Amino acid sequence: MRKKVLDSVKKKLIQKMNDILEMFEKEEIEEIGDTESENVIGDIVDRANNIYELQVLDRLSEYEQQKLQEIRDALIRIEEGVYGKCMSCGQPISEKRLLAMPEAKMCVACKAKHEKGGVISR
């Protein structure tokens, strides 16, 4: 995927993660300025992991817990350089979909199959 798209997706994920983490971190979080910096993802993933360790997840709704996990996983995939591929079929997920839903793990087709609750056999 294009670097421009990846950068923009990365910013969105970091911002979303920050919004969730802000609910748990007492200290004011500094504005994230430089998402180009190497450590931004590492730092934010660390913070997300701390939230898990603090066992404050019961203060999150199920939806928020799921989001936290999905966003963290997406950031880890960016770090590992495997971001943007469908976890199910391995095909690249469209940039349009990733921009609309940066935490997406699956392409539209696989997601649709999943939501129907099974593999469509043909």
Ligand SMILES: [Zn+2]
């Ligand atoms: Zn797929």
